[in-house]
Amino acid sequence: MTGLLDVKGVSRCFGGLKAVNDVSFRVEKGEIFGLIGPNGAGKTTLFNLISGLTPVSGGILSYDGVPLNSLPPHKVARLGIGRTFQNIRLFKGLSALENVKIARHSRTRAGLWGSVFGFPASHREEQEVKQRAGEILALVGLDNRADELASSFSYGDQRRLEIARALALEPRLLLLDEPAAGMNSAEKHGLTQFIREIRDRFNLTILLIEHHVPLVMGLCDRIAVLNFGELIALGPPAEVQKDPSVIEAYLGGD
Amino acid sequence: MAEFLNNYGFLIVTVVQQALLGMSLYYPLSAGQLSLASPGFYALGGYIAAIIGTAELFAPWRDLLGKAVFPLEWIIAGVASALLSLVIGLPALRLRGIYLALATIAFVQIVRVISLNLSITGGAIGIFGIPQLFESRWGYIWIFGPLLAATLLFTWRLEQGRIGRAFRAIREDELAAEAMGINPTRYKAQAFIIGGTLAGVVGAMSAPFLNTWNARQGTFDASIAYLAYVLIGGTRSLWGALLGAALLATLPEILRPLNDSRLIINGMVLVIVSIYLPQGIVGALARLRGAGKKKGVPAGGKT
Ligand SMILES: Nc1ncnc2c1ncn2[C@@H]1O[C@H](COP(=O)(O)OP(=O)(O)OP(=O)(O)O)[C@@H](O)[C@H]1O
Ligand SMILES: [Mg+2]
Numbered sequence: 001m002t003g004l005l006d007v008k009g010v011s012r013c014f015g016g017l018k019a020v021n022d023v024s025f026r027v028e029k030g031e032i033f034g035l036i037g038p039n040g041a042g043k044t045t046l047f048n049l050i051s052g053l054t055p056v057s058g059g060i061l062s063y064d065g066v067p068l069n070s071l072p073p074h075k076v077a078r079l080g081i082g083r084t085f086q087n088i089r090l091f092k093g094l095s096a097l098e099n100v101k102i103a104r105h106s107r108t109r110a111g112l113w114g115s116v117f118g119f120p121a122s123h124r125e126e127q128e129v130k131q132r133a134g135e136i137l138a139l140v141g142l143d144n145r146a147d148e149l150a151s152s153f154s155y156g157d158q159r160r161l162e163i164a165r166a167l168a169l170e171p172r173l174l175l176l177d178e179p180a181a182g183m184n185s186a187e188k189h190g191l192t193q194f195i196r197e198i199r200d201r202f203n204l205t206i207l208l209i210e211h212h213v214p215l216v217m218g219l220c221d222r223i224a225v226l227n228f229g230e231l232i233a234l235g236p237p238a239e240v241q242k243d244p245s246v247i248e249a250y251l252g253g254d
Numbered sequence: 255m256a257e258f259l260n261n262y263g264f265l266i267v268t269v270v271q272q273a274l275l276g277m278s279l280y281y282p283l284s285a286g287q288l289s290l291a292s293p294g295f296y297a298l299g300g301y302i303a304a305i306i307g308t309a310e311l312f313a314p315w316r317d318l319l320g321k322a323v324f325p326l327e328w329i330i331a332g333v334a335s336a337l338l339s340l341v342i343g344l345p346a347l348r349l350r351g352i353y354l355a356l357a358t359i360a361f362v363q364i365v366r367v368i369s370l371n372l373s374i375t376g377g378a379i380g381i382f383g384i385p386q387l388f389e390s391r392w393g394y395i396w397i398f399g400p401l402l403a404a405t406l407l408f409t410w411r412l413e414q415g416r417i418g419r420a421f422r423a424i425r426e427d428e429l430a431a432e433a434m435g436i437n438p439t440r441y442k443a444q445a446f447i448i449g450g451t452l453a454g455v456v457g458a459m460s461a462p463f464l465n466t467w468n469a470r471q472g473t474f475d476a477s478i479a480y481l482a483y484v485l486i487g488g489t490r491s492l493w494g495a496l497l498g499a500a501l502l503a504t505l506p507e508i509l510r511p512l513n514d515s516r517l518i519i520n521g522m523v524l525v526i527v528s529i530y531l532p533q534g535i536v537g538a539l540a541r542l543r544g545a546g547k548k549k550g551v552p553a554g555g556k557t
Contacts, residue, residue: 077435091426102423106435115415
């Protein structure tokens with residue numbers, strides 16, 4: 001295996017708070033990599049650093065050999081890093097289909113005049129966007145509700161729609177921030193299957209934040225544990241589970 | 255018919271012209287940006303047309319081109335407004351929400367103060383006796399009408415495609431749009447430039463229509479009027495500006511027999527619509543139509 005995402009000594013401070021403190025790890029191609037840790041450990045912040053929404057305070061992030069540090073979020077996305085949000089950030093006032101179509105933006109090229117005059121290339125592209133978006137919605141089982149507003153979906157369906165939107169970007173690295181939050185146990189089980197399925201189907205590498213321990217243990221190839229911004233353990237699920245510092249962090253003993 | 259046009263021709267052309275100005279504000283709004291800059295570009299376009307139409311300097315152009323000088327004025331006004339939109343838009347669009355609105359109001363004021371103080375713009379008096387393109391006021395429908403039709407068609411096509419989707423994504427959630435590979439700066443600037451260019455061209459067409467051009471053409475009041483068209487008509491549909499302009503520009507005329515109380519009624523309509531129809535008239539109509547079908551009505555027509 002070769003590395004896809006390289007995190008080297010990465011830090012991020014908010015005022016005096018070190019939300020992410022000198023964290024290093026490498027995510028290999030094709031891996032499902034779990035990121036866990038107590039509330040406020042810095043997991044979401046690390047996602048924001050990778051996707052360019054928050055600038056790093058120090059360290060180096062690189063993706064497939066390309067440094068990410070000074071790239072704006074839209075360029076990071078273009079490189080093939082898709083993500084979902086812990087607090088679900090769908091385009092709520094738009095239909096499910098539109099949500100997915102929008103993510104085709106960086107994989108399409110039509111400009112202002114191409115769109116307006118419907119040049120053949122733009123027209124063909126538009127047909128493709130529609131078809132692809134439909135296929136991806138079908139993949140998450142929402143194709144029969146394509147025209148409904150995103151805001152009208154249940155919590156679990158919104159999470160699935162958000163994954164669909166991220167997939168439409170054609171990412172190679174997919175960042176999922178607590179994808180199972182708010183799902184019932186049947187939905188959680190389905191999600192585990194689904195994540196494996198899309199990994200295989202699209203040759204994805206997946207970086208996943210999740211609180212639900214059985215899901216993480218069952219799904220991930222390797223796990224990194226953050227606590228107060230620091231990486232306290234890294235390895236296969238079985239090893240990490242036994243790590244005394246992880247047990248301490250989770251039980252909150254001091 | 256002739257009498258009807260005599261009485262209402264000016265009003266109809268005014269509605270179309272105001273609808274176009276409402277549209278110029280709709281583009282940035284459709285990308286989530288509250289810009290009130292349109293009167294500044296409208297004033298600029300008008301001055302360009304008025305100066306080319308009257309100044310001694312341009313007499314050779316007028317002699318050479320005859321009526322073809324008018325389309326040339328529109329083009330020059332459009333290009334100048336597009337360039338100025340780019341120059342103003344890039345820094346201003348870093349600001350968000352009400353701060354962008356304030357910056358664009360400041361821009362309108364700056365254009366006004368400059369035009370009041372330059373001799374080429376006629377100072378406080380302005381420019382008058384601008385040569386006419388048509389014999390009657392009504393004649394101007396033959397330029398404003400096609401421009402409105404073209405603008406609606408342009409907008410409709412725009413909103414169905416990739417660029418329109420990028421605008422909507424930014425309006426809905428700029429950060430999520432960015433994470434989906436959309437460069438917000440680029441598309442906010444595009445929306446702003448489209449609006450500014452349109453306002454400039456409308457200004458250039460309006461200078462002959464109104465016969466005189468002065469600093470009263472580009473004011474804060476105008477900013478608010480254009481915004482009202484879009485808010486009343488509906489911010490999420492390309493028809494909003496037209497409906498809003500039709501209502502707000504004709505209402506004072508319809509209520510004319512009531513004299514002073516018409517202003518009160520005019521104001522009341524504004525308040526009532528904004529309270530009871532938060533999505534504007536178009537939004538309310540869409541809801542009525544879709545009430546049975548529980549379907550999403552995405553801005554900008556079909557998905
Ligand atoms: N923009 C910000 N400004 C200031 N502090 C922030 C900001 N974002 C995060 N923090 C702080 O950084 C720390 C890490 O937050 P983060 O959201 O990354 O935690 P997390 O591991 O995702 O937690 P959770 O499991 O609750 O989602 C927290 O103390 C949080 O308050
Ligand atoms: Mg989090």
